Amino acid sequence: MKWEGRRRSSNVEDRRGQRVGGSGGGGFNPMLIGPLLKILFSKTGLIIVGVIIAISVLTGTNPLTFLGNFMGGGQQGFTTETNYTPSAEEDRLAAFSETILADTEDVWNKVLDNYREPTLVLFSGQVSSACGMASSATGPFYCPGDEKLYIDLSFFKEMEMKLNAPGDFAQAYVIAHEVGHHIQKISGITAEMDKLRGQVSEKEYNQFSVRLELQADFLAGVWANHSQKSIGWMEKGDLAEALNAANAIGDDRLQKQATGRVTPDSFTHGTSAQRMKWFKKGFETGDINQGDTFNTNDL
């Protein structure tokens, strides 16, 4: 792909090197209120409150924020910097991802009315999202709750080394697939899926999940079609790279969402053949109307 020097998206949060505080889980446990009040009004409690206020004054933090963090709430955004220095290779991957995201913006702003651009969050190790905590092991994911794509760039290395899916266009396909999920969010498809959860059996839900994933693959293909038509940056072998990646990641890897919940049914993304088929269909037609994976008997 001839991507260097092109526009990079500004809808990017670079959170690499940030460690998320707290050990995951929910916020403040209401069961603790009783015992806490008892402690607060004891002698020791008064001393603790005094210490907290003193620290707050000294460090300039709101005592309530401090207390919140102390009691296990407020992990969201409670981050510390580690001495993380990205390698030249990682910075190149970051620039690449920002460039691909920018092009998905260009394409979808043209194809869709009132397209709302998503944000790309780059992280290393672990990250806190509106969908919960996630680690690199989760793989790239899209969180509908905050309309952000989360990627630990080490995934691209893994695609190359462990999944045998190398190549920049394979990486672009992964980003475009997550953007596909964003389009499903803003067009209301994700909400329809949420309604289904709990109404149908897990097995049936997984079948819908396959359709959702194949549609995201299709949308990635539609992006590639328009992108190539307008700037012609694909090179020989690029399409094969994307198809190879679609083939390689036909497992639950990308499905493992931020909640950490992995659907045990192995066919949550569709088979490799199905993934390749729908990406290809999007790439060949470039027509968003050809991608109704929910109303076809021919997946």
Ligand SMILES: [Zn+2]
């Ligand atoms: Zn997906």
